[in-house]
Amino acid sequence: MDFSAADVVGELKVLRKGRGIFTTPLADRVGPALRATCGILEDDDSVEIRRKLADRLRPLVESLPDDLKIALRAAFALDERARKPFYQERVHWAAITLDRDDRTVRRRIDEGIEQVAAMAVAAGPPDLRPRYPSRSWHTEELRVTLALDQPVAEAFEFRRVVADADEIAELDLALTLTAAGESGVSVRESDLVVDVFHGGVLAGRAMESSDRVGLALRLPEPLRRGERHDIGLRFRANMREPHYICVPRHPCDLFDLHVRFGDRVPDRIVRLEKAFQNDTRSPRGAVLETDDAGEVHVRFRHLAPGFAYGIRWLPAGAG
Incomplete structure (x- = not known):
């Protein structure tokens, strides 16, 4: 099934709530578009889902301008300093870090999510085949x-x-x-x-x-x-x-x-x-x-x- 950038945007906005990628149980928060985009399998547990989300999102976030990068690190709790239990607390942390108000940071997060979703869909699903096959x-x-x-x-x-x-x-x-x-x-x-x-x-x-x-x-x-x-x-x-x-x-x-x-x-x-x-x-x-x-x-x-x-x-x- 093909998913659009809008599908990924919608699911990323759900993911950012609560503790972000540290929400438990995490599987209930991750929809089909993110599963396909991040290569998440049906039998993956929360630890594996979190790893795949972080591995997929982090390089995309790191490619953004500095203000969007800081905002999205906070939004999804990718930054250890922003691993707070509530989304609003992480928004406020990013606002202090960027010397902006909370409303501005929310706009930055929405802008960054749209860019990340577009890049993720353009890149296609990850290749799960090993680059260097092993027999053992x-x-x-x-x-x-x-x-x-x-x-x-x-x-x-x-x-x-x-x-x-x-x-x-x-x-x-x-x-x-x-x-x-x-x-x-x-x-x-x-x-x-x-x-x-x-x-x-x-x-x-x-x-x-x-x-x-x-x-x-x-x-x-x-x-x-x-x-x-x-x-x-x-x-x-x-x-x-x-x-x-x-x-x-x-x-x-x-x-x-x-x-x-x-x-x-x-x-x-x-x-x-x-x-x-x-x-x-x-x-x-x-x-x-x-x-x-x-x-x-x-x-x-x-x-x-x-x-x-x-x-x-x-x-x-x-x-």
Whole structure:
């Protein structure tokens, strides 16, 4: 069934009420036009519906002028600072942020919704086919928070995997600890401390190469094709090189990375995307700025297996 931009506008105006995309139950608030536009399936639960709505709406909202962007982030509770229980409270938050009155913000929201709906319909429904097919399993989401302002660098990794075959009982994971080229010190398996917080049991670990530690995570029970499973891990290691990268062995749909430098903000931070792993020491990419908390946030989609994604930095005073 085809839907018009007007159909999407009507449903977006319903969605913005209450808590926006954080309304529960969310399925009752999402109509057929939004379901088709965002690729929402009949058996998707509230968490999955919210993820698909956010993944579809956020890039469209981010393409708008700044005033419309702020207004719509608030309207749908896409901005963490505006996740208030009532729509009117979020409108008022946007009004204060934009130094406008509430009535003006409501007009901005209506204008932004019309533009977002038109772009969404013009782009068509999302292609749900995987860009990099897998015969075993792939990562739907990989969210990492890395704290570098600790005595030892510490990363929390939350990963959602999807089985692409039956009887997936074990995940072959790995982490690269690149040895500094001039140090002459080799990476050892013991350099990496791994704690499993949920989702399985660490069944084995071994050096796969001079700088890559392989991990085998045994699942609580085998996955059937199409089943999803969440895991939570913590890694601690001394950083040998000033970068943090993901080099996926299996396809990865989304890699979301927060890095906290704290007070030790580097002189330069560069975004790495689909880089050859050997080229990460002299990267080309967008220069990133930390926020007031000394943090950077990057997001990557459709990661190609074997390539590097993440950031590299020049430590303060190193240049």
